[in-house]
Amino acid sequence: MPAAPTLPADVRATLLDGRGLIRAADFEGTSGSRSRLHRLERAGLLTGLAKGVYADTATLRSAGEWSAFRLRTRAFLMVAAPDSYASDWSSIVLHDLPTRGRPPTVPNVIRPGSRVSGSNTTRWGRTRFAAVPDRWLGQVDGCPAVDPAFAAVDVARQADRLTGLVLADAVAFRHRGRDRLAQAAVDVERWRGGRRARWPVQHCDADVESPLESAGRLAFLDAGLPGSLSNVWVGDIVPEARLDHYWPAFRIAAEGDGVGKYLLTDPAAAIRREKEREWLLQQWGIRVVRYTWAVATRSPDELTGRIRALMRVAPDTSCALRLWPRDEGLALLGLPSGRPRPRPVAAA
Known part of the structure; x- marks a missing residue:
């Protein structure tokens, strides 16, 4: 029985360099071409995650749903408009916050600099247009994304209370308090469902671990x-x-x-x-x-x-x-707090 076809070594190396993604526009050269990637896609060895962005089909199939969603989010950001930032669940997964249920069908980004309102959805992702203060815009692992506190309250506008509380607790734990969440809740208060985000922010606990x-x-x-x-x-x-x-x-x-x-x-x-x-x-x-x-x-x-x-x-x-208290007891015992260090949300 013939061996199953595998990806060429140079394509595998490029995927490794790209942390699981390869963009056709970056593959041009003496050993690479867009047509080769297209042929590998037709052969089922690569899967398109955004226009001109591919992932290893075998890796994608073996990944969990949320891991695949993270890859799709990164792929969509590669081709999205320059002022696009991962938002709601796309930001949540990039910031390694808890996820529940199944991920959205497509990644979500927000364009805060546009004067257009509403949203636009394609097969690759959904783009929302909204006024977001600059303090919530930054990067995580090289990807433009809104701050986790802003993402949490954004999701809480439409999510059930358990989801809202899980996210608020996780952000409060990471930031040792609810201050950032409270600031973000004020900024989405006038958005549709914005008042729903108040409850998890008011009831979150910075010492909850799971x-x-x-x-x-x-x-x-x-x-x-x-x-x-x-x-x-x-x-x-x-x-x-x-x-x-x-x-x-x-x-x-x-x-x-x-x-x-x-x-x-x-x-x-x-x-x-x-x-x-x-x-x-x-x-x-x-x-x-x-x-x-x-x-x-x-x-x-x-x-x-x-x-x-x-x-x-x-x-x-x-x-x-x-x-x-939690952290005081750990310190007395010479143990680390276990709190993830908040990732800097540097200006993009």
Whole structure:
């Protein structure tokens, strides 16, 4: 059986240099030509992602939907007008913020310098025309993109509350607060659905580390539970255990991922460590409620009902406990904060 055809070595090298993309206009030369790329596309070895921009078909097929969407966004930006910036979900994926569901059909860019209003959609991408203050325009990994805070509130205008909260929490975590989100929310307030972006900005938490924790927090907020602390450390003398959500007055904790958080290369050691942690929490009188994504999003009443039931029972406060905020506890233990360093949004 004959071997399946593969891409020529020079094309593979050019794709590698282009981080998975090759532009026909840049392939002209002694060993390359646009016609060769067209022939490879007809043979199914390359796939067009924008006019004159290609990716390896095999790589594209094996990539996840959002990874493919990232490639499509970069390809569209290569041929878009010079004043185009990746926006909404295209900016979200370029900034490595959490994604949910399936990506849009085509990439999205915004042209803030145009006096035209509305949008234009082609097979390769969608271009919106809107007035965006210069402070939100910059680059990420060499691609023009709006700031993640602006992208998050832009998406929140039309997204469900969980999506809005997940993105707002992620941006607040990265920037150690909601200030940039609040500024961006003001700038989109007059856009269609702009007021919807207020809610996630008002309720985001800079210490939330994952979409699962955001889902848990949404359940708590919707149920009207007292406010919880996120990822605080507890201990009698030094920080010893970190809790996803904690209500100090009730000595109740909610954990969104259980033992998975502690899995190391040795599962048996991880299980022992989790059991020791559980015993320690019990000694301190901390009652733990665990939940999954399915419970938080599909059966939130089950989760909040269990917490309410525990709140009706007086806690055991015989053991004195201290609390440390997330970053302070990590610093005392000599551990890194784990927060992604905000990427500079340098003027494009």
